[in-house]
Amino acid sequence: MEREELAAWLRLALTPGVGTATARRLLAAFGLPQQLFAQAPAAWRQVAGGQAQALAVEPEGLAGQLDASWTWLRADETAPRRILTLADPAYPPALLQTEDPPLLLYLLGRLPAEWPHAIAVVGSRNPTPQGLANARHFGRSFAQAGLTVVSGLARGIDGAAHEGALEGAPAGQLATIAVVGTGLDRVYPGQHLALSHEIARRGLLVSEYPLGTPPLAPNFPRRNRIIAALSAGTVVVEAALRSGSLITARLAAEQGKDVFAIPGSIHSPQARGCHALLKQGAKLVETAQDVLEELALPARRAGAAPATDEPGEREPESELLAALGFDPVSFDALVARTGMAPAVLQARLLECELQGHVARLPGGLFQRIEST
Structure with a gap:
């Protein structure tokens, strides 16, 4: 240009x-x-x-x-840069067919010869430990199956999905696409600086906003239409009832795309958005393979590692893990359920926490984490 x-x-x-x-x-x-x-x-x-x-x-x-913009395009960096216009043949065809395609798209990272088969994985900025584990596992499994994982680089579920995709993608595959709500010369949130650099190296960062654009609140719901458009379907891992992830799900449905939701505890506020989607007709999924089969996508491609549809093999469930269940539970309730002395229970909980089976939550609660 x-x-x-x-x-x-x-x-x-x-x-x-x-x-x-x-x-x-x-x-x-x-x-x-x-x-x-x-x-x-x-x-x-x-x-x-x-x-x-x-x-x-x-x-x-x-x-x-x-x-x-001219200086940014020609910066001597390892990650390629490009600004696509509506008239550019490389502009994403699926985005071009939406009602409100951006006039300009700023790209940083591996520029695809053609836009890949992709799946969106989105969810809460304040997830449960189990939600984070699920997002990472689904992202990794989708990447192993040959799909590119699209998300929004936000804290919580988005970041975990990107990280899982980077872990699972074989060499040479476009691992993940991060659609951001700022200019590409800024990283938000700052805690994802290293992650954004890795995405630029092995994936792609996308923005419709001019360079220098700060993280303004209205930008993030708006960018969700791009996440939905670049993906064959959208998986919501966890979401409160007023979550921006539900905006992405609605936009995906309006674009004729499939919406998938992972169910959670009826006691968890972060599961209520997913449950609302399920009531509205979203497809309930428990494994990445559920999504691949629904979209009629292959479970793997040449050169890709097989998708791990189920979580990794677990150690035999202990009495404590069985007592925990999968809902957050207080220490006093665990004492009553297990009959253990408080000192013994504290030691067992610490052991399970160090092994990655249990997470401590605010308010003195504990939650079991499914191994992935």
Whole structure:
């Protein structure tokens, strides 16, 4: 892309009051942005009505954004960079078919020759320990089956899904795609800095937002339509009733994609969103293989390790693990269930915690973790 072409696309994308729908009508009428801005304002008004007036004024900060974008594209870094426009043949076809495709997509990482078969894995920013384990396991299993895992790089379920995909993907496979709500020159949350670098090396970071865009709250629900569009289906691992993950699930359903939900404890607030999806017709899944079979996708591809559909083999369940069940439980309740002396129970809980079978939760609660 030449600098002048990029400048015209940025001017159109940054013009206040001109949304994607209006921009697409203008592009359909006049061709590429360079041709569009060569037209007289009267011609714009015939297509865009009152919104056309904004096109006559160069957006504030355009020159700085152009310089920053041009420099970013040519930075001497190990991870390739690219800015796709709606007119670029490499633009994701599935996203192009949605009602509101971004005019520009910023890409950082391994640029695919063609967009891969992918599955979205999303969920709560404040998951249970079991939810984190499930997200990582599903991400790893999908990657082993040859799928690219798409998520949003958020804390909690998203990060675990990305990490699992990176663990499971064989060499040469696009492991995971992170669709972010900031400019690609920023990492949010900061705790995922190292993870974002690994995704740039073995996967792909995607944003519709200009460089320098901070983590503004409205950006994150909006980017969810891209997560849904890039994926054949969406798996919700854990979600509260007011979770952004339910937005992704709704958008996936509106795009005609399958929605899957993992059930949880009836006592867990983080399971209520999944249960609501199941009541609305989402497909209940317990293993990655459930999703692969529903989507009629192969369980593995050449060169990929077999997907581990079930959690890893467990040690025989102890009396304590059986007493724990899978719901959060207090220490006093465990004393009553097991009949153990408190000191003995404390020691057994610590042993199980060190072995990764039990997690301590806020409020003095304990929860059993399924081995993965």
